[in-house]
Amino acid sequence: MTDHRIAAPLLPGATIGMVGGGQLGRMFALEARRMGYRLIVLDPGTDTPAAQFCDHHIRAPFEDLNACLELARRSDVVTLEWENADVSTLRAMGEHVQIHPSPDVLEVAQHRVREKDAARRLGVLTAEYRAVRSKEELEAALAEIGAPAILKTARMGYDGKGQATIRDAAEAGAAWEELSREGDDFILEARVPFWMEVSVICARSASGQTACFPVSENEHRRGILHLTVAPARVPDEIAEEARRVATALAEGLGVVGLLAVEMFVDADGRILMNEIAPRPHNSGHHTWEACGVSQFEQQLRAVCGLPLGDPALLRPAAMVNLMGEDAGTGLGRAGVARALEIPGTALHLYGKHEARAGRKMGHLTVLADSADEAARRARRAWERIAAGG
Ligand SMILES: Nc1ncnc2c1ncn2[C@@H]1O[C@H](COP(=O)(O)OP(=O)(O)O)[C@@H](O)[C@H]1O
Ligand SMILES: [Mg+2]
CATH class of the missing domain: 3.40.50.20 (Rossmann fold)
Known part of the structure; x- marks a missing residue:
């Protein structure tokens, strides 16, 4: 080449x-x-x-x-x-x-088995997992990993799509029936009883300079991100370890651009990588208002070979997604003005013409003096838009 x-x-x-x-x-x-x-x-x-x-x-x-x-x-x-x-x-x-990032990085990030193999190779912990290509392999993997477990399509999944939870061995057949229509390449993962979900977005430039955004704390609903709080309310050692993991993956994979790393923190405070995305990430949207540089400008700087910007969090922040089913994202924008009454609230709408359930239509970012207060206000602002008034 x-x-x-x-x-x-x-x-x-x-x-x-x-x-x-x-x-x-x-x-x-x-x-x-x-x-x-x-x-x-x-x-x-x-x-x-x-x-x-x-x-x-x-x-x-x-x-x-x-x-x-x-x-x-x-x-x-x-x-x-x-x-x-x-x-x-x-x-x-x-x-x-x-x-940027290179096709080699994308090849790993497109496939859940490859990304977990890469993590393990780089010394990063993950849930137990097995590659699965048939019903027989699913049954064998389940016998090894145990239930509860999650069967996922190896490719193309997002927002919890292409996943089936298997609570006990009797549910394996139904999970296979449901997902095998969507391809022939799967992963079975042990379901992690996590204490918290966090993510870190690490930027890396062609010269090898890296910079991580502060750790985000993420709450999902039905597999879709609902709320992100920054900084994550975790002990310093855990935040440090999350950033170390993200940097190790960005360096180990040779990313130029951004690498977003979703992780579980388990009850013992251990960090397990869940998945990676070699691009800006929903859990970094607050960086637009809250950090010295947004994740998008940081991506631009990294891929253009400019010095990376300062990712420091200038103020605690919370971000809440606005979905198609939230009344205020539809015609009339009901509740938007009332949400903006809440101090420190910023509105982003993505210019999508049709509000469908499960579709990300926009988000709110709320800045406050503490992460707790930002999270409280973000929930309140979201309730006004979700309820449409
Ligand atoms: N192995 C697992 N253990 C526990 N929860 C999981 C596991 N895998 C996924 N989840 C839950 O489902 C959400 C979406 O799954 P994820 O693998 O991140 O796929 P997607 O590409 O849809 O975001 C995760 O954020 C987490 O809440
Ligand atoms: Mg995810």
Whole structure:
């Protein structure tokens, strides 16, 4: 493969290519435009959240090799907000332009077994897991790991989709029935009785400089992130270990850009990696208001070879997702004005035209003097939008 290492930083005026045009790309686009960069987005949708703010939108499916090559040719660097593009297509694009993070990193991050194998190789703990490709392998894996366990599709899962919990051996058949329609490549994981879920977003530049955002504490509902609180309310040693794990993974995988690492803290205070995402992450949205640099600007700096920004938390913050089922995200925006009465509340809406249940429509970030107070206010603000008044 041709070596296109960036010797000098890509300065404002350069064109950044973005694979994916959702809300992560939108917030990246806002930062890129603010800093004077040009942005081309590849996404199959019309008027997508990111396309509303980019210079050019190549409207094509991610499987369209010619469209991907057009993005590569027209960009000075390519980055992504969606990590599931075909790796061989990405490698073909890599003949024309640097892609950050690299196709090698994406190949790992696209597959739950590979990412856990990589974690273990780097000395990072994970739940017990087995690769599963048939009902017989599922039964054998369950006998080894024990119940409760979670069967997940190895690829393409997000927001808890493509997962089935197996509470005891008798449920294995039903779980297989349900998920085997979605592919032939699975992972069975022991269900971790975690004390808390946390995440760390680590930025790494081509020169090897790394910078972690403070640890986020995450609460999920039905497999979807609901609330993030920063800083996570954990002892310092646990926060330190979470950041060490994220840095070890970013360095070990050779990430250039961002690596978001979701982790469980168990009852003994041990950190187990759950999954990685080589891009901005929902649990880092508060960085926009709360940190010295947002995760999106940090991604831009990392992929353009600029010095990384200061990820320090300037004020405790809480972020709550606004979903399609929350009344205020629909027509009329009921409850939005009342939510904004709560001091320190900022509103982000992603410009999605249709509010569907389970769809992320926007988020609120609330800053306060303590993490507890930020979390309380964020819940109150969310209740007003969810209830629509
Ligand atoms: N092995 C596990 N043990 C306990 N809870 C889990 C496990 N795997 C997933 N979960 C729960 O489901 C959520 C979503 O699963 P995750 O593996 O992160 O997939 P997704 O790609 O959908 O985010 C996690 O944040 C966590 O709350
Ligand atoms: Mg997850």
